[in-house]
Amino acid sequence: MDAYREQDQAGTSPPGPAERWSAEAAWGDAVLDAVFTQSDIGLHVLDRDLRVVRVNGVVAGLHGIPVDRIPGMPAVEAYATFAGVHIDEAVLRKVLATGHPATDLRVVGRAPGAAHVEHVYSASAYRLQDAAGDVLGLVITSTDVTDSERAHARLRLLHDAHERIGATLDVERTAQELVDVAVPAFADSVVVALTDAVLRGQDPALQSRDTVPLLRCTATGGTGTGPEVPEAGAVVLPGIFDEREPAPGRPLPTRLVVPLTVRGQIFGAVAFQRRADAEAYGPDDRALADALASRTANCLENALRYTREHIVMTALQSWPPPREEATQSAVDVARRHRPGGSGAGSWCDVIPLPGARVALVVGQVESRGPGAVATMSRLRTAVHSLTTLDLDPHELLARLHATTLRLAAEGGATAADSVAAPHVDVHPTAGCTIAVHDPVDGRLDIARAGASLFVVVHPDGSADPRPLDEGPLLGGEGPPFACATYFLPEGSTLCLASGGEGPRTEDLMAALAHPGRDPEAMADDVERLLTPDRVLLLARTRHLPPGELAEWEVPYDLSAVATARVHVQDRLRRWNHPADPFTVTLVVSELVTNALRYGAAPVVLRLIADGPSLICEVSDAGQAAPHLRHAKAVDEGGRGLLICASLADNWGVRYNDDGKTVWAELGGEAG
Structure with a gap:
């Protein structure tokens, strides 16, 4: 121009x-x-019959096609014969017919004589026309994109590994997850071998990379066409660590062995292997194998940590051991706990109380993981401690709420640590239901924090699914908590379960519809309706037989102390109780005297025969708190409660709206 x-x-x-x-x-x-002689893109010219007219020299380099032999051959036949590339003829004919290009088509080729080497090409087809618009044929461009495709495949495999490996927190399943990810995308067969210590749930010892620990085949898998793999459980020492790096300049073999290590701890090893006629592993493959092994080793470490924490959680949730034998005079109980592996902080307790009473407790921390179970353990300990104060259930929940707030404050001081340990429950809240049953008169005092399952089933089969409203969570809004008092007939059934989803009221009522059944059978039916990680407590109420209870109203006169002693001695003879009469009458004398001197009328003396133990209770209308005094040698009084404390196995005081009750428990071997 x-x-x-x-x-x-x-x-x-x-x-x-x-x-x-x-x-x-x-x-x-x-x-x-210039395009045909200097371009680095493969060019293929086809006529209207899809026969090869001309190709450039790059095609010979890309596909290994003899450029002097294929002109005139059908393209489909030529490329299948000389390059192992299968062309979709329908796509090419569509371009010829419509004139719309087909771009970025992915085709795979395996050249004859090098079938183990796979190449991926990006091809585009365009229609050729002359100046008059007549169709002459097609021109196809091709580019080798094998390296980029392999890079993308490695990235996809790494992403798949991060998604699938370590999802179960189980050592053996983690090993199998590595196998499932690597076959067939990376290897034709994979063997994962772990140390015996890891398989036993123990930490692997620190060892040098040259050390050869005992390894046991844990997980295997293959395509069926690859090398044979050993059976699970087989010892694979020492061959799995015998692999040596190839000499510089030589390709890696079709087998890669990579140790599973974290900070010098050897968990095991993994062997990746391809068929003997497959393409050898390269440096990029070795880097990918290292990444897969690193991911797996870290997941194995997490699984071991979870196993240890799960053991601790199970121990915490089974403490203290059940003491049903100590509560048989008040209730018959059945417990259920079906762990779900998530570390839910749920618990239930049956706690004997003075006066043959019993406390039924069900609670749950509103989070999951080891931190939740640790919080649960501390709250559970607090409940056991607070029951010794003989508080009403709603007052006990108020104290437990304060404990929960204190735990939250202590957790807030280390909130920064939660980044490194996200399972730590920094601001715990919890739900808890407490029911205290008195077998003397069937009185049931209940209080509730949060939402939990609580049903009262009467002996006639009628049920109250909501005997008490939900209350605020412990550590949340706080008191007042919902509370109520009922007087239940003997044979009533209390059904308590920690918070969670369901079950439907209709299904639950059907499971509880036959209160005449054994509590264990009822618990089996209800358990099937509950989701994992929930705890269930069923209690069938009892009343004390009249022959195990004696009660007298004591005149408000100190002279009535002698009459009270006579009543006690007579009743012990009639019961043929093993408690020492002298010790019992001495304790009763001191308790009655204390009530007459410092309390208010009416004064009531009650004896409860609770198996080999004997419980002495003296109630009065006064609210003054009795306290233990240590009298001086010259004092004439002040030793009453000290005497009781010395002779009794246990003693205490509890308050109610009408006054207080001072009690003492004496064993059958007293005196």
Whole structure:
């Protein structure tokens, strides 16, 4: 074109049509020649019958196709024969018919003689037309994208490994997850071998990388066409660590062995292997194998930590051991706990109380994991401690709420640590239901924090699914908590379960519809309706037989102390109780005297025969708190409660709206 401008500037006439066509044809030939001889993109020209007309020299390098032999051959046949590439003829004919290009088509080829080497090409097809618009054929461009495809495949495999490995927190399943990820995407067979210590749930010892620990085949898998793999459980020492790095400049073999290590701790090893005729592993493959092994080793470490924490959680949730034998005079109980592996902080307790009473407790921390179970253990300990104060259930919950707030404050001081340990429950809240049953008169005092399952089933089969409203959570809004008092007939059934989903009221009522059944059978039916990690407590109430209870109203006169002693001695003879009469009458004398001197009328003396133990209770209308005094040698009084404390196995005081009750428990071997 510059020549045209020079001619015009020189005053010569521009070229005519024939000359212009000749110049443009020359330019076109030059461009076409440059593209076919200098371009690094493969070019394939096909006629309308999809026969090869011409290919450039790059095609020989990309596909190994003999450029002098394929012109005139059908393209489908030529590329399948010489490059192992299968062309979709329908796609090419569609481009010929419509003129719409087909771009970025992915085709795979395996050249004859190198079938183990797979190449991926990106191809695009365009229709060729002459100046008149007649269709001449197609031109196809091709580019080898094998390296980028392999890089993307490695990234996809790494992403898959992060998604699938370590999801179960189980050592053996983690090993199998590595196998499932690597076959067939990375290897034709995979063997994961772990140390015996890891398989036993123990920490692997620190060892050098040259150490060869005892390894046991844990997980295997293969395509069926790859090398044979040992059976699970087989010892694979020492061969699995015998692999040596190839000499510089030589390719890696078709087998890779990578240790599973974290901070010098050897958990085991993994062997990846391809078929003997497959492409050898390269440096990028070795890096990928290291990444897969690193991911697996970290997940194995997490699984071991979880196993140890799960053992601790199970121990915490089974403490203290059940003491049903100490509560048989008040209730018959059945417990259920079906762990779900999530570390839910749920618990239930049956706690004997003075006066043959019993406390039924069900609670749950509103989070999961080891931190929740640790919080549960501390709250559970607090409940056991607070029951010794003989508080009403709603007052006990108020104290427990304060304990929960204190735990939250202590956790807040180390909140920054939760980044490194996200399972720590920094701000705990909890639900708890406490029911205290008195077998003397069937009185049931209940209080509730949060939402939990609580149903009262009467002996006639009628049930109250909501005997008490839900209350605020412990550590949340706080008191007042919902509370109520009932007087239940003997044989009533209390059903308590920690918070969670369901069950439907209809299904629950059906499971509890036959109160005449044994509590264990009822618990089996209800347990099937509960989700994992919930605890269940069923209690069938009892009343004390009249022959095990004696009660007298004591006149408000100190002279009545002698009469009270007579009543006690007579009743012990009638019961033939093993408690020492002298010790019992001495304790009763001191308790009655204390009530007459410092309390208020009416004064009531009650004896309860609770198996080999004897419980002495003296109630009065006064609210003054009795306290233990240590009298001086010259004092004439002040030794009453000290005597009781010395002779009794246990003693205490509890308050109610009508006054207080001072009690003492004496064993059968007293005196």
